[in-house]
Amino acid sequence: MSKNGAGRSALQQKFQSGALVLVFLSICTLSFSEVIFEERFDDGWQSRWVKSDWKKSEGKAGSFKHTAGSWSGDPDDKGIQTSVDARHTAISAKIPEFNNKNRTLVLQYSIKFEQDIECGGGYIKLMSGYVNQKKFGGDTPYSVMFGPDLCGTQTKKLHVIVSYQGQNYPIKKDLQCETDKLTHFYTFVLRPDASYSILIDGRERDSGSMYTDWDILPPRKIKDLKAKKPLDWEEREYIEDPDQVKPEGYDSIPREIPDPKAKKPDTWDEDEDGIWRAPKIPNPAYKGPWKPKKIKNPNYKGKWKIPYIDNPEFEDDPDLYVLKPIKYVGIEVWQVKAGSVFDNILICDDPEYAKEVVKEIFTHREIEKEALEEAEKAKKAREEEEAKRAREEGEKRKRDRDYGRRHRDKERYRDRYRDRYGKRGRDYDDYHDEL
Numbered sequence: 001m002s003k004n005g006a007g008r009s010a011l012q013q014k015f016q017s018g019a020l021v022l023v024f025l026s027i028c029t030l031s032f033s034e035v036i037f038e039e040r041f042d043d044g045w046q047s048r049w050v051k052s053d054w055k056k057s058e059g060k061a062g063s064f065k066h067t068a069g070s071w072s073g074d075p076d077d078k079g080i081q082t083s084v085d086a087r088h089t090a091i092s093a094k095i096p097e098f099n100n101k102n103r104t105l106v107l108q109y110s111i112k113f114e115q116d117i118e119c120g121g122g123y124i125k126l127m128s129g130y131v132n133q134k135k136f137g138g139d140t141p142y143s144v145m146f147g148p149d150l151c152g153t154q155t156k157k158l159h160v161i162v163s164y165q166g167q168n169y170p171i172k173k174d175l176q177c178e179t180d181k182l183t184h185f186y187t188f189v190l191r192p193d194a195s196y197s198i199l200i201d202g203r204e205r206d207s208g209s210m211y212t213d214w215d216i217l218p219p220r221k222i223k224d225l226k227a228k229k230p231l232d233w234e235e236r237e238y239i240e241d242p243d244q245v246k247p248e249g250y251d252s253i254p255r256e257i258p259d260p261k262a263k264k265p266d267t268w269d270e271d272e273d274g275i276w277r278a279p280k281i282p283n284p285a286y287k288g289p290w291k292p293k294k295i296k297n298p299n300y301k302g303k304w305k306i307p308y309i310d311n312p313e314f315e316d317d318p319d320l321y322v323l324k325p326i327k328y329v330g331i332e333v334w335q336v337k338a339g340s341v342f343d344n345i346l347i348c349d350d351p352e353y354a355k356e357v358v359k360e361i362f363t364h365r366e367i368e369k370e371a372l373e374e375a376e377k378a379k380k381a382r383e384e385e386e387a388k389r390a391r392e393e394g395e396k397r398k399r400d401r402d403y404g405r406r407h408r409d410k411e412r413y414r415d416r417y418r419d420r421y422g423k424r425g426r427d428y429d430d431y432h433d434e435l
Contacts, residue, residue, distance in 0.1 A: 073364025079343025120335025123147030
């Protein structure tokens with residue numbers, strides 16, 4: 001439900017009233033948390049959203065329908081679902097202007113991929129400046145693009161793209177999104193220290209800093225390519241014990257010795273067989289080449305690594321995290337197969353409230369899972385019935401073809417008989433006709 005809509009959700013009222021009491025009692029110096037925009041797609045949602053005509057002139061514009069989907073935890077909890085295959089679908093809403101300078105930005109929404117999505121996006125965008133909502137599309141500049149993008153079995157990417165000084169920068173990490181057919185929440189939290197967190201279903205999936213995870217500014221530190229490993233640098237963790245001495249006579253111990261249990265055969269004839277020598281066996285006293293024991297190297301310094309130095313090209317921007325004031329939120333996606341349900345869009349400055357929203361919606365999580373299982377069973381039964389019908393139709397067509405082939409063979413046999421026997425052939429036909 002929009003902040004400016006027909007009213008706030010019970011959760012929002014409870015959360016904010018409780019927080020207000022807490023602030024009042026503790027005389028807290030922190031600013032009160034604020035919900036900038038919250039859309040649950042209740043009745044009246046269309047008055048807050050503008051469907052774009054982008055790609056309409058080319059016949060490639062899609063549309064949304066207001067529905068909870070084919071399965072849900074609560075049939076009355078509706079979102080908007082892409083409804084036309086192989087189309088560009090775009091819609092946006094104007095929100096109260098939000099500036100995240102010295103404030104935390106929380107962007108959260110839920111999406112359910114009901115279709116067997118082959119290739120398509122499921123992301124959401126925040127936009128700044130003026131946007132002609134009737135022309136909102138893929139070319140419209142944005143400040144944040146966040147959410148899943150799937151294509152085949154290879155691409156299961158979770159986009160986090162931010163705009164800085166008019167240029168878009170994707171996160172360098174390879175983040176993966178969910179791919180099943182249940183509702184999932186995606187949350188992006190950006191803080192005033194330029195740190196961020198990414199949550200899926202209310203649980204942190206990744207975190208870091210804009211300084212390191214986006215190639216926006218040059219790195220603070222770089223490797224000192226002029227550095228060389230010191231000559232006395234010890235990388236050996238263990239060394240031979242210098243105090244250990246090889247025992248006297250160690251090298252004279254033979255590897256093999258004559259078998260003391262062996263006896264010369266009675267039939268051995270030294271004149272004919274030569275001098276008898278006992279066969280050799282491994283010497284139990286032989287211990288192999290002598291090796292001194294190893295001890296911990298007192299001068300060990302670890303594996304040498306190239307040191308880092310301050311990057312002379314780095315120039316800090318304390319407002320790195322600051323986006324242009326947010327004025328619009330939009331969904332602009334292209335999908336081979338339609339069927340994605342967007343819902344529960346939230347823009348606020350309090351991550352804890354966002355988590356409470358996830359908990360509230362997920363109270364019906366098990367019901368949604370059961371509904372999905374029933375839908376999958378019904379789909380499988382339909383597919384089996386269609387396959388059975390197709391087999392039966394195929395067998396019928398084959399029987400018809402076989403009957404036609406036999407009939408044509410009979411006609412060809414008659415023609416050959418007539419050609420060969422003339423009148424007798426015609427008499428043959430008359431005879432069979434009388435029969």
